[in-house]
Amino acid sequence: MSNYLIEVPDIGEGIAEVELVEWSASVGQKVEEDDVICVVMTDKATVEIPSPVDGEITWQACEPGDMIAVGAEFVKLQVEGEGNYVEGQASVAKAPELQDTSTTTSVALPQQAEKPDDVKKQREKTPSDTEYKTPLASNVFQAAPTRHSSGAPRPEGEKPLASPAVRRRAMEAGIKLNYVAGSGPAGLVTHEDLDAYIRGESSSVVSQSQSGLADHSIEEVKVIGLRRKIAAIMQDTMQRIPHFTYVEEIDVSELERLRSKLNKEKDEEQPKLTMLPFFIKAVVIALRDFPEMNAKFDDNKNIVYRYGGVHVGIATQTDSGLVVPVLRHAETHDLWQSANEIKRLSGAARGGTAKPEELSGSSITISSLGPLGGVVTTPVINSPEVAILGINKVSKRPVWQDGGFVPKDMMNISSSFDHRIIDGWEATLFIQRIKSLLESPATLFM
Template structure:
């Protein structure tokens, strides 16, 4: 019998959420056959069978969050004789029954729980404590009768009108307690108009990443504006050529190229700080992250070695990465290793923002909507196609003067795209 433990499928991943099982207990499977889909803070991963055999026990349900190294299912190798049932109650539980933080049986055990102890994960136990629910009163619907999150919610809904009174169970007297009254507790009408969604999966990791960034990096944001007339004219001139290549050309590849040129000149914007060694890491490679909105949250696919790619290659790769991000098909390699990030919010509107740096990078550039504006040129008011850009930077590494010089360089290249073309290499 082989225990399949949740592996680290990410960079330093600590836990994963089970999205769905692709098999059920008793199924015969072949080696490398997909068994379960797991979501980490970065990607969705399909885990496969390590051997050909029969799935004996599934230890967690869809929706459960599991720590790396925890057994999630067991599989009996093809041709292996079934293990003999122990003759007494002294079963060896050492392999399939790790302890939770309370010293008791973890829900991963296929054996019946100890007398008087409900079968539940540490997460469900904590949830029960917060809801003031005695697990002994709850009927478990998970594997081996374990109590899962939905069982608690169902129990709470079914017993919401019970008052404090004794309940007899297993010759013990248990008590249902009324919820403690809290200050400013919502009225029943307000409660009925609320919806609670557990913070989990990618959204939870985004929240943790943002807190890490803001709590570690002293953010400063510099805003400037670009005149886009000349770049739009160049893009329009290239439209027929790009269509012949079946490539959708946008402004973003031009920004990537201009940013890379500027990063080579202002090296601290393509750097990070190693807090453990107190060192500045200057990176001589240019991996540009493109913040992409998806139904699961913000994903940042990465264009590797952007300095070595043409405008058309960048355009095609940006389109492919955005499509795969929205379909949840990105690999770990495609979403890690960025050195600088672009957040293009222009298509959805907005003229100014303070973007949060993609930790541990040193800066992020947000691009805003293009619109005709009245500006002054040669002391006369004229209408030009304008765009704002917001640069948030790590003030530990980058001074305000450097940040302004960096955006000025980008402006110089994009407002004079012939110069951009000449300087690309």
């Protein structure tokens, strides 16, 4: 038996360090050549690191959420036959080539976005003095199963083990995992355990609300991966860009009648039209008169790049966080083509299969929360763009007309602009042009 050392691969593009998102294999686990060891994230993509050899993992350098430098010692394995280093001697390890994962997820990045401050330095660890934490991945737990006592929460400070998917389900259901018994290895909480708890079949855990006990638990949630990237981008954007937000209400009664009619008469293979394709068409037309809105601002060079083509970023919520797939050359699409492309892009983003080129290159962004859109939002600009438009929900409101109140389908547009480039008057005229088009939808096709 001999030792094999893996170093953090050089992913190119000047990347000096990566963030470990999760381990796919743990210490003591045997892996085969090309098995995925872990998932790391750069500023642009999520990438899987495979094992270059067959062997058993004996040491891992860091934990999920840690930043680690390219070229740093990363993983050690025990292998049959010849290894590439001897303990106590300088290593001669070569990093494995990275393979792009089919589930690459990327968030639209500002051109001048800096990496987060106070990046945690890589911790020096050795197999002899390190107590290994169990990774988050649901298939890597090797310890013997443990059970928590019936009717009581886990001891204070002990965090429940669960995969990200289980944690997400529990959060959406309003369930504290600290009170769910885990049947998996090392007390891992599985989907089946969560289902049993929801059905009230878990005998080893009692809800605090049922027992009448005050809940003093505090769960630590590490901000890592895409969520950390989003946090850094939002902070950078809000610090650098003076936002000007303008809200206007629109009477979309005629537009809703047109949309309903088109959906009733559509072919089976055509997607159902939402408000978004009409909104995109109105934006495309309005940009002909206000090209300064369809632009990016390089504040290092003090240059504004105005685009001829309209590349619309569609802010899309996924399980991992907010991403922005791009509808390219929206000026060439009719309503149905836009609807088809929006459906395809949002599906790819939510499924984690969107390509990097589909998640970058927007020149103006639209954010819509659909029926949950609220009355007013304050959208954050997708830097280095200079404008973002937010669609709020459509609701029936009483509107004064011809001497009396009548029910109307009303919708607000909440828009934000880079005040360094866009003046308030220009922004107002731009939104008023969109309002005019949507309130008289026949003009969208003239």
